[in-house]
Amino acid sequence: MKGPLLCCLLFVMGSACAQDSARVAIVPARAKADFKILVNLDARRTVVFDEPVRFFGVRLGAQRDKDILAIGYYGFDNPWIDHSVPLPEVGRDTTDLSSSLSYGALTYERVLFENKHWMLSVPVMAGIGHVEIDYRDTTGVFLPYTKREVWPMEGGVRGAYKVFFWLYLQGGVGYRKVLTDEFLADRVYSGVTWNYGVSLKLGKIYNYARDRIKERRLHHSPEHGSR
DSSP: OHHHHHHHHHHHHHHHHHHHHHHHHHSOOOOOOOEEEEEEEEEEEEEETTEEEEEEEEEEEEEETTEEEEEEEEEESSOEEEEEEEEGGGTEEEEEEEEEEEEEEEEEEEEEEEOSSEEEEEEEEEEEEEEEEEEEOTTSOEEEEEEEEEEEEEEEEEEEEEEETTEEEEEEEEEEEEEOSOHHHHHHHOEEEEEEEEEEEHHHHHHHHHHHHHHHHHHTSTTTOOO
16 A cells, blocks of 8 residues: 555655746846946036036946946046135135035946937936035135035936947936035035047957957967968
């Protein structure tokens, strides 16, 4: 009696294992997207009291499928001058203030559309840095007034056009909000901003160079002869 029961039990277990194996076999393996290394060189602009405020930046990131994560650093081209500002705490009824902003930032960017030549994406950035403010004394020399920590937050939309497989021209618009307890920094650097620049696909450059080297080595290998 035990023999037939044991045979039945083994048959049922074997059938279950076979079904499980079949289920595993028919589930397609999920392909993993490769990372693409990106370098962005861009110039950013915003308008303060009808005057353009300019600063530049560099960003290094990685793209996987439609997600881009990057770190960057941004700083001023030239300090921005605010004229005739009341500053009684330094003994001046009004004076000129010079301010400069620099910060590092972490950016997440989601690609909404991409084809052979164009790409449209939405970047969201959070940064931390500092603003330095100097005042002009009675001799015309700028002296340190204050240095404050700032937290720039920015979002917008960005478009890019592929010139070569490794080079994109890009531009975008957005809004920046500078979180700080310094009124001047908030007034000057918060607002609508636009940017333009280039994007280099270092990963594609590396892969292209690697493939060309492999082809060259294969071409000059003993099996193919050498020229």
